[in-house]
Amino acid sequence: MEEQYICVRNLTKYFEKRQVVDHLSFDVKKGEVFALLGHNGAGKSTTIDLILGLKTPDEGTARIMEMNAAKNRKAVFEKVGVQLQHTRYQNNITVEEACVEYASLYKDPADYHLLLEKFGLDSLKKNFVSKLSGGERQKLSVVLALIGDPEIVFLDELTTGLDVAARREVWKTLKQLKEQGLTIFLTTHYMEEAEALCDRICIIRSGKKVTEGTIREVIEASGQKNLEDAYLFFMGEEDLL
Amino acid sequence: MRFLKMYQVEQKLFLRTPDVIVFNLAMPLVTLILITIIAGNKAAADSGLTFLQSSYVALSTVGICCSAFMSIPISIVEYRSQRVLKRMYCSPCSPARLLACDTIASGVMAVISTIILTVAAVVFFGYRMSGNIFAYVGAWFLTMISMFSIGLMVASLCRTTKSMNVVTSLLYFPMLLFSGATIPAEVFPAGLRAVADIMPLGTGINLLKAVSMGCYNEVIVPVIILTAIAVICGAVAVKAFRWE
Numbered sequence: 001m002e003e004q005y006i007c008v009r010n011l012t013k014y015f016e017k018r019q020v021v022d023h024l025s026f027d028v029k030k031g032e033v034f035a036l037l038g039h040n041g042a043g044k045s046t047t048i049d050l051i052l053g054l055k056t057p058d059e060g061t062a063r064i065m066e067m068n069a070a071k072n073r074k075a076v077f078e079k080v081g082v083q084l085q086h087t088r089y090q091n092n093i094t095v096e097e098a099c100v101e102y103a104s105l106y107k108d109p110a111d112y113h114l115l116l117e118k119f120g121l122d123s124l125k126k127n128f129v130s131k132l133s134g135g136e137r138q139k140l141s142v143v144l145a146l147i148g149d150p151e152i153v154f155l156d157e158l159t160t161g162l163d164v165a166a167r168r169e170v171w172k173t174l175k176q177l178k179e180q181g182l183t184i185f186l187t188t189h190y191m192e193e194a195e196a197l198c199d200r201i202c203i204i205r206s207g208k209k210v211t212e213g214t215i216r217e218v219i220e221a222s223g224q225k226n227l228e229d230a231y232l233f234f235m236g237e238e239d240l241l
Numbered sequence: 242m243r244f245l246k247m248y249q250v251e252q253k254l255f256l257r258t259p260d261v262i263v264f265n266l267a268m269p270l271v272t273l274i275l276i277t278i279i280a281g282n283k284a285a286a287d288s289g290l291t292f293l294q295s296s297y298v299a300l301s302t303v304g305i306c307c308s309a310f311m312s313i314p315i316s317i318v319e320y321r322s323q324r325v326l327k328r329m330y331c332s333p334c335s336p337a338r339l340l341a342c343d344t345i346a347s348g349v350m351a352v353i354s355t356i357i358l359t360v361a362a363v364v365f366f367g368y369r370m371s372g373n374i375f376a377y378v379g380a381w382f383l384t385m386i387s388m389f390s391i392g393l394m395v396a397s398l399c400r401t402t403k404s405m406n407v408v409t410s411l412l413y414f415p416m417l418l419f420s421g422a423t424i425p426a427e428v429f430p431a432g433l434r435a436v437a438d439i440m441p442l443g444t445g446i447n448l449l450k451a452v453s454m455g456c457y458n459e460v461i462v463p464v465i466i467l468t469a470i471a472v473i474c475g476a477v478a479v480k481a482f483r484w485e
Binding site: 054 | 485
């Protein structure tokens with residue numbers, strides 16, 4: 001039987017009276033690349049926060065590797081790496097210092113020299129993080145997410161704001177990770193990104209699941225030609241098609 | 242070992258910050274040189290100290306003042322708003338470690354500031370202390386812990402960078418100017434003098450002056466006040482702390 005690495009059941013969250021995540025359920029299997037797709041404000045980041053135990057759900061459960069992240073924070077984060085939206089780095093910190101600092105969070109960290117080399121950042125070790133380009137900084141975020149040698153990584157809108165070349169470069173690195181068997185949970189609003197990387201996707205609208213499946217399944221279910229049209233179809237934006 | 246690695250990085254970041262170098266390390270030294278050249282050997286009013294003796298003690302708290310009311314709240318509130326703390330929370334380690342490293346790094350800056358000041362006062366201006374040096378060091382650390390607890394409380398209570406900037410300015414500049422830390426309290430008019438005496442940093446300076454003169458019978462009240470500040474503000478800081 002295939003192992004379920006992430007198991008979300010009826011996950012629900014309200015902010016004040018507004019329902020941000022609405023009875024969401026899905027599974028992510030070991031070694032799978034899974035994307036949560038939706039408009040800005042659809043509840044993607046909140047879903048990640050709920051899975052990671054950073055927010056408490058009003059209803060439902062989320063388990064990572066059979067554990068509740070809020071209750072078993074230490075055990076979960078020994079196996080789970082994250083890249084969060086809007087994370088910045090300390091002023092005046094260099095690439096290498098950021099690596100040293102993040103490696104010091106783990107009992108048995110990966111060799112950050114190798115990771116920097118793999119992501120083409122080794123020549124930038126002494127550079128200030130604030131001076132990196134957008135693509136380099138996002139690659140550093142991936143390095144820092146991998147520094148604890150995780151089995152699952154969460155990447156929240158990793159490529160938002162990057163130019164086409166930088167985005168392609170980040171994809172390349174993610175494909176490498178996928179080949180190594182890493183389980184990847186990502187959010188994005190670029191459909192070609194989902195097509196290029198993902199085994200399965202889940203589209204949400206106002207916190208509610210509208211469809212889930214492989215890229216082909218989702219396109220077929222919509223009766224459209226490609227994923228972008230399928231996405232618009234499921235989002236109720238048929239007039240744009 | 243892992244703690245040490247993180248601490249080293251944070252300490253380097255402090256040493257790389259220009260305002261920390263200027264306000265924490267350079268300012269007390271420059272002020273000491275100026276006051277000593279202008280009035281070093283003159284008696285500082287009725288304090289029983291010369292201006293050199295009085296200013297050395299007062300200026301030895303400037304590093305504490307900078308670290309407590311600038312470095313600590315600014316770095317912690319920034320780390321929170323930049324989501325560094327949230328990111329650290331997503332690891333097997335507690336974000337409290339980063340806060341501890343930062344607080345120690347701020348403390349080390351205050352210690353370096355005071356060592357530079359002491360070397361200048363002793364070597365170049367012939368300063369000698371009549372009180373017990375170890376008692377002085379003890380009183381200095383008590384003052385530091387007490388002021389740091391206020392800074393940590395500010396960091397916990399201020400949710401935004403904006404409110405933190407207002408509060409730290411309201412704490413830092415009055416403490417620096419009106420507690421007798423830079424401008425000697427001995428030259429203040431009586432009203433301002435009373436203000437200096439009730440300021441937390443003023444209390445610390447009074448304690449340190451008493452210890453530097455060997456007047457140990459005057460230390461009990463300030464020690465109690467500083468300890469109470471440390472306990473109360475420390476408790477509020479821990480209770481009100483949020484990493485996001």
